[in-house]
Amino acid sequence: MLRLEGVEIAYGDAPALFDVSVHVDRGELVAIVGPNGAGKTTLVNAIARLLPFRKGSMHFQGTDVTKISPQAMGAHGIAVIPEGRRLFTQMTVEENLDMGCYRRNSRAFRDQSLAEVYALFPILRERRHQISGTMSGGQQQMVAIARALMSRPEVLLIDEPSLGLAPIMVSQVFEIIQKIHRGGMSILLIEQNVNKSLDVAERAYVLDCGRLIAEGAPSELRSRPEIAGAYLGHASP
Amino acid sequence: MNANLLAQSALSGLFSGGLYALLGLGLSLSWRFLRIINLSHFAMIFLAAYLTYQCTAIWKINPYLVPLFLIPLFFVVAALQQLAIIRFGIDEFGSIVATFGVTIVVEALLQLIWSADFLRLETDHLKGSMVLGSLLVPWADAFMFMCAVTTCVGAWGLLRFTYIGKALRANVENPAIASIFGVQSRRLSLLVAGSAGGLAAFGGVFIALLFALTPSQMYSWFGVIFATVIMGGLGSPLGVLVAGLLVGVSESFAMALVAPSWAPIVPFTLMVSLLTLRPGRI
Known part of the structure; x- marks a missing residue:
């Protein structure tokens, strides 16, 4: 439904994302997780078309939307819930x-x-x-x-919904996201809270330093020691 | 000091206050929603006033018809000016200089065409006064006041209840997010600038109706109108209306109770006190 291929984004000369390929299928809840500064919000802004691509392409429901304006992107059916709510x-x-x-x-x-x-x-x-x-x-x-x-x-893009919220609110927000997803919505969830995201997602990407370093089902990612150790706050076995 | 004189001066204060609001509204809207301090608003008002004079006194066109074509004309002119401002990327402070330049050019143009002599529009419409108890109410002022109040309330309603009004307020707070939801800020900015131009034309018609015209007179409005706009809170039509009435009435009282020369001190004292007490309003 939404597919990014080989996307590279830079702020002036400073590259922020390298060769990122991500896709969300209809009705899927996909999470992109990673630490602060990994490039998550850059990716959201790129999908919302607020940032130009240096390389790569984006397709939405089969249409090439690499070069359209933010207004047009919204008209295609992508809604953004921005970081910090805005x-x-x-x-x-x-x-x-x-x-x-x-x-x-x-x-x-x-x-x-x-x-x-x-x-x-x-x-x-x-x-x-x-x-x-x-x-x-x-x-x-x-x-x-x-x-x-x-x-x-058609697709909800949710950027850091847990940011600045009390723990009880965080749980509530994730419950709501799950509820919306069960209603059939395709969701791309971008989060720093890795554990909570993996609890609700069907598939996840791990982003760090502007690169995708892993992709898979949450259970699979949890079982990979290098991922669990670095990003999930578990000691490596 | 008798009560009748006080009531009469309160009434004339309300009338001038209504005019302040009508003239200030366009300035307030473009300042808030375009971040443009449009000094040429005053030049536009006077240009419209002179055109009203020309149409009514010389070409004998019915004065009620004049706004019907002046307002659309000024809408277009102001929108074109806004296009130029966007094109050259002029910011808030740059806009003061640029629009002051336009003001001077227009003033020179007015002098060239209509001379610097005072012109007085004589018309049979809205002549004389009605008597309301012990009060004398000039028809022209009463009509102007009605139009001013209607315009301000109408502008408030548009901003408050329509999608375009909400989009304007959203766009001024966060243009990037507003654009994601489909707000086209460029189109809106032309609409705001055009409306401010239309308001200038509307105000100009009343300036022609109520005052003797000379081009340099436009500068005498700067102080009191800016005081009204700043006190009213930018982009708030009801605020502008209330501030205008407050300024008008207090000026009028100062003239009646102290001396006419005290009138200009009032709006600025009010403005400075308000800015001191509530600086966050701007």
Whole structure:
């Protein structure tokens, strides 16, 4: 469904990603895990088309989307839940959700989408007139997820959903991600929290220093000593 | 000091306040949503005022029809100016210099065409006053006030309730994220600039209706309008309206109670106090 091949990204002369190939199939929940500074957010911004590729290509549902604008990328059906949530903090919850369905094709489904996300997050219905910047981190993350869902995407791109959240909220957010996935959504989850990500993902990539160093099912990655030792916080056996 | 005089000066203060809001609204919107401090707004207002004079006094066109073509015309002109600002990558402070340049050019143009002499638009429309109890209410001012309030409330409603309004507010807070959701900031910026131009034209019509015109007069509006815009909070039409009325009424009271020469001190005292007490508003 979404396929990146041999992607290389650089900030000026400083390369940040080397030869990265990633794919997400329909209905899959794929995780990309790795430590701070591995290039995860760079990869998200590249997929959202906020950064140009130096090399490589991206295809979405068979269409070449290597060179399109962020606006056009969203129109193809990729919704981004950015790192740090990036809500429109001076706007109310419902206004944020309205921005999610700003595009004409999703605007037509506004009421239906709104009912769906409020069913998923009842707290947001209660707080729909609250200024989103005044909410707790966990609630803001819910708004960010809901806003992305309002665009009725084919693929959800979730960048560091656990960032800055209390542990209990982290568990809740991962439960919600699983719930959305069970509803049939294809999800690419980019996370620093490796253990939690491997708990929910069907397949995972390990990214470090701008390179993919491993790929496989979570159980398989956990059983590889070099991966488990370096990234999962277990002592090597 | 009798109560009647006080009431009359409060009323005239409200009227001038309405005009301040109408003239300041476009400035406030482009400052907030385009990060452009558009000094040429004043030149546009005066250009529109002179064109109104020309159409009404010389060509005898019905003054009610004048805004119908002036507003679209100025919409286009202002949008073109915004295109140039985007094209040359002019930032917030650069915009002050660039638009001041435009202002001077327009002022020279006005002098060239209409001379520096005072021109007074004489029209049979909106002449005279109605008597409301002991108060004298000039028709022209009352009509202008109604238009100003309607415009500000309308602009507020558009920003608050429409998708375009929400997109503008989202775009100014985070353009990258807004673009992911399909907001096309360039198109929006032309819309904002054009609307500010249309507002300038609308304000200009009333300037022609209410004042004698001379090109250099445009500079005398800078102070009071900027005070109104800054006090109102950038990009907030209701704020601009309230600030305009506050400035107008307090000026008017200062004139009635102290001396007319005290009027200019009022908006700036208000503005400085507000900036001191609530600096975060800008």
